[in-house]
Amino acid sequence: MADIILHHYPLSPYAEKARTALGIKRAAWRSVIIPVIMPKPDLMPLTGGYRKTPVMQIGADVYCDTQLILRELERRIPEPSLYPGGNRGLADGIAWWAERNLFGLAVGVAFAKMGDVLPPGFAEDRAKFSGRELNVERLRAAEPRLLADYRAQLAWPEETLGGRAFLLGDRPSTADCALYHMVWFVRRPRPEVIAAFPNVSAWADRMKNIGHGTPTEINGIEALAVAKAATPAPFTPARDPNGPALGSTVTVAADDSGRDPITGELISLSPDKIVIRRSDPAVGEVHQHFPRVGFVLAAG
Numbered sequence: 001m002a003d004i005i006l007h008h009y010p011l012s013p014y015a016e017k018a019r020t021a022l023g024i025k026r027a028a029w030r031s032v033i034i035p036v037i038m039p040k041p042d043l044m045p046l047t048g049g050y051r052k053t054p055v056m057q058i059g060a061d062v063y064c065d066t067q068l069i070l071r072e073l074e075r076r077i078p079e080p081s082l083y084p085g086g087n088r089g090l091a092d093g094i095a096w097w098a099e100r101n102l103f104g105l106a107v108g109v110a111f112a113k114m115g116d117v118l119p120p121g122f123a124e125d126r127a128k129f130s131g132r133e134l135n136v137e138r139l140r141a142a143e144p145r146l147l148a149d150y151r152a153q154l155a156w157p158e159e160t161l162g163g164r165a166f167l168l169g170d171r172p173s174t175a176d177c178a179l180y181h182m183v184w185f186v187r188r189p190r191p192e193v194i195a196a197f198p199n200v201s202a203w204a205d206r207m208k209n210i211g212h213g214t215p216t217e218i219n220g221i222e223a224l225a226v227a228k229a230a231t232p233a234p235f236t237p238a239r240d241p242n243g244p245a246l247g248s249t250v251t252v253a254a255d256d257s258g259r260d261p262i263t264g265e266l267i268s269l270s271p272d273k274i275v276i277r278r279s280d281p282a283v284g285e286v287h288q289h290f291p292r293v294g295f296v297l298a299a300g
């Protein structure tokens, strides 16, 4: 198998989810540190405009969104499983709840505190990214409500983790990775918020101890050269009749933030995965993979 390359930056919560999954897999991987804000010139040829963090590359295959990144890691490195005990649906369902409901709250709570130290250009970039102004004063005013929502939902894992080491039992799963980064991001600037949940705190320590596997740093130009030298992995196309025909030009766009559409030729469509073919002079032909949930697929 070609090397796993993760395009990410240290402070990204979703990247921490992917890094922790790589830790569970005890994987050796290549790390490309990408800019925190646009432009991301060494990433765009690979992703055709998808700007979110992280992105996983394996040769000339590009995986967008951690939902799919974790599924692909599981396929390529089955053990230790990210779905121990056969709880795949439950783990994916908990992950979807955690991320859709807690990310905005976690980011709001963290930025209300970190607002004065945000890097130049960050607020403007994230306003474009999310379609909403990042206004630290407004976040501070909203903080009691954000905290109340965040705490009310953290009470659920707090109860569950009273009797077990991880959300689904004695081994960590995708569900733990998804919840962990929502706690990790708040815990640094607001340790007291997490400390009020002793079971979640002890679990977060266990998650931290998993580590990130073994990363080796390379730069974005080297990663582009890897894609250019590779050909996409062979695969059997899936055909879901509930969507555009294979071979047609389509756009794929996230349905929440970072909604820039990516254009390519649809080469596989299943109920849970979209694959398009794109090419760019810097990388040649690549296959770009997206989960179905959370993305809008349209005729291009």
Ligand SMILES: N[C@@H](CCC(=O)N[C@@H](CS)C(=O)NCC(=O)O)C(=O)O
Pocket (backbone or CB within 6 Å): 012, 013, 014, 015, 036, 037, 038, 051, 052, 053, 054, 064, 065, 066, 067, 129, 257, 258, 294
């Ligand atoms: N659903 C996506 C969410 C990814 C996401 O929103 N990542 C944030 C960083 S944690 C992001 O892309 N921020 C803008 C950026 O990095 O340019 C996933 O699971 O990968």
